[in-house]
Amino acid sequence: MPHLSAGPDDVSAILSRLTAARADRDFIAGVELHLPRLHDLFLRLYGDRPDGRERLASVVDLAHRSWDARPAGLKALDRERASAPDWFESERMLGGVCYVDRYAGGLHGIRESIPYFRELGLTYLHLMPLFESPEGNSDGGYAVSSYRRVNPALGTMEELTELAAELRRAGISLVVDFIFNHTSNEHEWAQKAVAGDAGCEDFYLIFPDRALPDAYERTTREIFPDDHPGSFVQLPDGRWIWATFYHFQWDLNYANPAVFEAMAGEMLFLANRGVEILRMDAVAFIWKRLGTACESLPEAHLLLQAFNAVLRMAAPSLLFKSEAIVHPDEVISYISPEECQLSYNPLQMALTWEALATRDGRLLQQALERRHALPDATAWVNYVRSHDDIGWTFADEDAAELGVQGYPHRRFLNDFYVGRVEGSFSRGVPFQENPRTGDARIAGTTASLAGIEAGDAGGEDRVILAHALALSTGGIPLLYLGDEVAQLNDYSYRRNRAEAGDSRWVHRPHRPEQNYADRADATTPAGRVFARLTRLIEVRRSTPELAGNDLIAFDAHVDSVVAFLRPGEAGAAVLVIANVADHAVEIDALTLSGLDPDAVDLIANESVALAGGLTAPAHGVLWLRVGMR
Numbered sequence: 001m002p003h004l005s006a007g008p009d010d011v012s013a014i015l016s017r018l019t020a021a022r023a024d025r026d027f028i029a030g031v032e033l034h035l036p037r038l039h040d041l042f043l044r045l046y047g048d049r050p051d052g053r054e055r056l057a058s059v060v061d062l063a064h065r066s067w068d069a070r071p072a073g074l075k076a077l078d079r080e081r082a083s084a085p086d087w088f089e090s091e092r093m094l095g096g097v098c099y100v101d102r103y104a105g106g107l108h109g110i111r112e113s114i115p116y117f118r119e120l121g122l123t124y125l126h127l128m129p130l131f132e133s134p135e136g137n138s139d140g141g142y143a144v145s146s147y148r149r150v151n152p153a154l155g156t157m158e159e160l161t162e163l164a165a166e167l168r169r170a171g172i173s174l175v176v177d178f179i180f181n182h183t184s185n186e187h188e189w190a191q192k193a194v195a196g197d198a199g200c201e202d203f204y205l206i207f208p209d210r211a212l213p214d215a216y217e218r219t220t221r222e223i224f225p226d227d228h229p230g231s232f233v234q235l236p237d238g239r240w241i242w243a244t245f246y247h248f249q250w251d252l253n254y255a256n257p258a259v260f261e262a263m264a265g266e267m268l269f270l271a272n273r274g275v276e277i278l279r280m281d282a283v284a285f286i287w288k289r290l291g292t293a294c295e296s297l298p299e300a301h302l303l304l305q306a307f308n309a310v311l312r313m314a315a316p317s318l319l320f321k322s323e324a325i326v327h328p329d330e331v332i333s334y335i336s337p338e339e340c341q342l343s344y345n346p347l348q349m350a351l352t353w354e355a356l357a358t359r360d361g362r363l364l365q366q367a368l369e370r371r372h373a374l375p376d377a378t379a380w381v382n383y384v385r386s387h388d389d390i391g392w393t394f395a396d397e398d399a400a401e402l403g404v405q406g407y408p409h410r411r412f413l414n415d416f417y418v419g420r421v422e423g424s425f426s427r428g429v430p431f432q433e434n435p436r437t438g439d440a441r442i443a444g445t446t447a448s449l450a451g452i453e454a455g456d457a458g459g460e461d462r463v464i465l466a467h468a469l470a471l472s473t474g475g476i477p478l479l480y481l482g483d484e485v486a487q488l489n490d491y492s493y494r495r496n497r498a499e500a501g502d503s504r505w506v507h508r509p510h511r512p513e514q515n516y517a518d519r520a521d522a523t524t525p526a527g528r529v530f531a532r533l534t535r536l537i538e539v540r541r542s543t544p545e546l547a548g549n550d551l552i553a554f555d556a557h558v559d560s561v562v563a564f565l566r567p568g569e570a571g572a573a574v575l576v577i578a579n580v581a582d583h584a585v586e587i588d589a590l591t592l593s594g595l596d597p598d599a600v601d602l603i604a605n606e607s608v609a610l611a612g613g614l615t616a617p618a619h620g621v622l623w624l625r626v627g628m629r
């Protein structure tokens with residue numbers, strides 16, 4: 001079999017074959033549009049592989065079979081999305097994320113929660129990993145043993161398919177993880193690799209001795225040092241296998257096009273079950289090259305683009321959301337219509353917490369000013385916290401401009417959030433503290449990090465402020481379900497063998513029943529937070545200026561104030577003001593003189609006069625509809 005050719009021959013050969021086989025016209029149209037790009041990407045990724053050409057042809061066959069099997073309801077969705085490609089930028093979008101077992105006991109429980117999700121206004125539901133995975137520690141399901149079987153403790157694939165359809169009818173898009181950097185060591189491919197199956201051995205990165213692992217580790221960073229040092233673990237037969245995360249999560253070898261094909265098959269399988277968005281897990285790690293950090297290499301982008309091209313042919317409405325918790329320059333590099341249309345916004349998340357700790361909004365303000373813009377047809381997913389730890393992924397060079405030194409500042413933030421700083425309001429827990437590098441991250445629920453657990457007077461306000469930012473900067477705001485009723489840390493993980501070594505479990509509590517029971521009771525934190533947060537959600541839903549991603553930073557001339565305009569039609573805009581200080585501050589009349597003097601406070605639903613300046617309350621937020629002069 002000859003190698004892939006640089007000219008149009010491979011593409012024409014595949015297209016003629018599809019025409020001869022009388023493939024569906026819509027499918028052929030998609031292939032005509034996207035195959036040249038896929039071919040080009042294959043050439044760059046696999047041009048030197050003797051099986052590159054054969055693999056490209058079989059990937060297209062796979063897409064063809066998948067398209068033919070795609071249910072009519074999903075093809076209708078494909079058409080609907082094609083006619084409104086900016087659907088996910090609407091002010092009505094609201095995401096929720098939860099663990100199926102912890103939040104609802106199983107897929108049936110998620111189904112029963114749909115009325116509540118609708119009440120809350122969710123249009124996007126991310127169910128944490130729900131596939132078959134090892135007993136005991138499975139990194140919360142991020143070690144996948146089969147992409148086609150649901151963890152039997154949660155339900156079945158049929159139930160998941162039905163749930164997806166039911167969510168769709170309720171206007172909620174189902175989001176699941178595509179954990180494609182690694183499989184669990186119990187995956188069939190992994191087991192075969194260990195048993196010496198030559199095809200499967202090449203699915204992973206296995207080395208006979210320490211020579212290459214040592215060479216790679218000279219430039220890679222340790223991700224889970226509590227679990228094992230470096231990036232490799234030893235197999236029982238003495239060989240070494242690449243494991244970036246836990247020792248039971250084995251990295252796939254994407255330099256082998258058979259891995260690409262196999263994973264494209266798993267992706268299309270999920271697409272046809274009704275999943276609308278795939279959260280592309282750990283995107284930065286998928287390609288390795290000796291002498292580099294093995295993170296965010298150019299080929300990682302090419303791979304994502306190639307997966308994307310396959311989808312455009314066979315499941316065109318499906319979107320990718322990138323999970324890259326790395327330097328902000330790298331985060332943005334994954335976001336484009338051809339790669340990941342959506343991305344977590346870890347910078348805004350981390351800097352919101354940074355501002356709350358320092359009572360200084362300038363780093364966040366600077367990030368909104370220079371790192372918020374996105375390509376058209378893409379969006380941020382803005383969140384206050386996730387199931388993961390919080391890492392301080394701001395750019396040192398940005399901080400330096402404000403006179404802040406990255407390393408000591410991160411240390412301060414870690415100490416502050418785990419309560420080691422005098423006067424801290426936070427009850428966080430350290431995660432992966434690495435004494436050798438001084439690196440650490442923090443864990444904790446929103447309410448516990450913000451001060452509610454410690455009984456700090458500003459705790460509830462901070463929870464609201466953080467969410468108000470996520471709800472107003474644009475894109476898709478994402479709630480960690482349970483945080484809307486101020487759930488606190490759950491320390492029971494320390495008594496559980498499978499969880500004790502991973503402090504992220506502190507912020508993954510079971511559904512906080514009591515808090516939900518209290519949600520209408522304004523004498524409880526749960527009731528107050530719920531009322532204020534649902535008010536914000538309601539306002540956002542009826543405020544078109546909050547759609548999309550346009551944002552103009554507004555200099556309030558007060559260090560503790562983060563402020564920006566979200567422009568709307570005909571000179572109207574929403575001015576967002578968030579004051580992270582523990583006292584009220586004044587924004588003077590001159591600063592506001594570019595705006596019409598009559599504004600409307602959207603949250604309180606009352607008019608405000610700006611002519612004499614404005615008071616921003618202690619850890620308070622204002623959403624003002626203003627006229628720009």
Ligand code: GLC
Pocket residue numbers: 139140142143179245281282323387388
């Ligand atoms: C992602 C997940 C995290 C997991 C890791 C390895 O970062 O969010 O929870 O530990 O990938 O799969």
